[in-house]
Amino acid sequence: MRQALFAAGLGAATVLGFAPFELFALPVFTLALLFRLWQRAPSARAAAGLGFAWGLGFFLTGVSWVYVSLHDVGGMAAPLAVVATLLFCAYLALFPALAAYLACRLASADFVRQSLLLAGLWTLTEWLRGWLFTGFPWLAIGYSATPPNPLAGFAPVLGIHGMNFLVALVAALFAHGTASRSRTAGVLATVGLIVGSGLLLRGMDWTQPTGAPLKVALLQGNIPQSLKWRPENLQRSIDSYLDLARQHPAALTVLPETSIPLFFDALPREIRQGLAQHGDVLLGIAIRHREGGYVNGAVALGQAGAQSYAKRHLVPFGEYIPPGFAWFFDLVSIPMADFSAGPPRQEPLDLAGQKIAPNICYEDLFGNEIRAALPAATLLVNLSNTAWFGNSLAQPQHLQISRLRALETGRMMLRATNTGMTAAIAPDGRVLAALPPFTRGALIVEAQGFAGITPYLRWGDGLALLLAIGAILPGCFAAYRKRRSR
Secondary structure: OHHHHHHHHHHHHHHHHOOOOOOOOHHHHHHHHHHHHHHHOOOHHHHHHHHHHHHHHHHHHHOOHHHHHHHHHOOOOHHHHHHHHHHHHHHHHHHHHHHHHHHHHOOOOOHHHHHHHHHHHHHHHHHHHOOHHHOOOOOOHHHHHOOOOHHHHHHHHHHHHHHHHHHHHHHHHHHHHOOOHHHHHHHHHHHHHHHHHHHHHHOOOOEEEEEEEEEEEEEEOOOOHHHHOOHHHHHHHHHHHHHHHHHOOOOEEEEOOOOOOOEHHHOOHHHHHHHOOOOEEEEEEEEEOOOOOEEEEEEEEOOOOOEEEEOOOOOEOOOEOOOOOHHHHHOOOOOOOOOOOOOOOOOOEEEOOEEEEEEEHHHHHOHHHHHHHOOOOOEEEEEEOHHHHOOOOHHHHHHHHHHHHHHHHOOOEEEEEOOOOOEEEOOOOOEEEEOOOOOOEEEEEEEEEEEEOOHHHHHOOHHHHHHHHHHHHHHHHHHHHHHHOO
16 A cells, blocks of 8 residues: 555656646656566556556646536536546556556566566557547656757657657666666666757757748637626627737737637628738637538638638547437536537648648647648647636646647647637747736737658657557567466
């Protein structure tokens, strides 16, 4: 029990490695200690229990905003929201538990082989977490390696799963390689080589500017979620965004996800014209299908003509009803919770002289899906409504996720959100400017389009997954030979 509590404490502490704290060396330290616990566990089941305890501490701390979404905003009764959050985090904790179980079953006395095994298993279970049941890759360990972490240089080459592998590999080397003095020098040299390579890659310009810079206004209405969908507050939302658009003229104006709580076909013409009187507009709004149903969309207004984007990757329970879970919506108030998904491949939008690839809220967690519009797109734009998560860790964590998407693609990422974090991110992952969260305003930035292709855009997650599989194969073969020899 004492070791399980210690593992849970390590998991909770690991959250400090992510935004807004960004103590980026801490996840390496906590993972190294966790791996040492696994090494000393008396059995694979005991190791899995420690992995589960770490996961519970990590996710209950890091995604505590799930409770805020269910109870504070969604109106679910507090006891039920606690149980739902606990069950969700327990599900997520199964993935580090699986990594621990397999690591113990395939354990090797050779510390190099064991370090590679741990890094490979951690990467593959993180990938599984981001795929199974539509995926929830939030707080993948590689997000702790955004700039100024020197490992950030690998993001345009290997993507988030490659970052997962490298963070876990460094932790595993420290966990097992420093157990004796004879290994320490080799471990330090290897870690130094990895860090040095990351620094060299940080100096690479994978993409190049294209077209003239353009003035962009990213609007943040700061409309509370509890008020947004009330009919008597509709005019407040409309007036707020019309005023912001008129006061901050720009070549491109971006309004966040479902910024105006109407279907697009119900939005009066004079409001569309008012928003677009100074230039092109990208408006986050629900779009009704002619054949029935509706999508969570982004619509172009102004000189650009009729163009739209439909969200492809929907959030279970938040945007669609999984089979057999209709009862869930009797316990929580979620308006427009039955969206249809947009097509998997959609062309970039021609706006203000650039090719823009929109993504809506949660979609930018999935780097391999963001690739679908690239390399044709020159700018990435995220439209989000994080009012669902209140004043929590969700906003800075989501901004950190967007920073890695910018690094992977070599493109600027512009973020327009209802309550935060509205920001402009450079292709190297730096935040160029951001509005304070929970304020009403417009972020005026000069955005530059970029063309070209990073290795990650060319190969996607394939390189990192091949690396992970290659890392575990020696351990698998050794375990197989050991069993055959018995």
